[in-house]
Amino acid sequence: MSDPYETLGVPIDATDDVLRKRYLELIREFTPEHHPERFAAIRAAYEKIKDVDARTKYRLFETGAGDTIEGLIEEVTCRTPRRRFGLNSLLTAAGKLPR
Structure with a gap:
């Protein structure tokens, strides 16, 4: 692919x-x-x-960026700049946890 x-x-x-x-x-x-x-x-x-959601899913799940916490932080920060996240909200925003 x-x-x-x-x-x-x-x-x-x-x-x-x-x-x-x-x-x-x-x-x-x-x-x-x-x-x-x-x-x-x-x-x-x-x-x-x-779109932004499709690009995020691609970068997280198909390129391996979501395999590390640093990759998750970078991707979620890019989607929602200037916002602080706790670990649960970070994982939820990245699609790793259900809402």
Whole structure:
């Protein structure tokens, strides 16, 4: 499985607007009739990182960032800057504990 950022050709800090614009450019270029495998890869990559929650889940669970407490702290801090967390609220916000 390839990196969705590489597949779409966007930086890891791309905004929702940049991601959507690039996704639309690529699906126009690689139509399903002529490039079915490439089209499927582009759609799958976009679904993984299309919004903040999807990017967080991808970074935590598919890249291994959530395997350490430092990775959890970094990811949750990026999602909700300038907010202090206790361990339970940190794990809940990262999706490791039920709400």
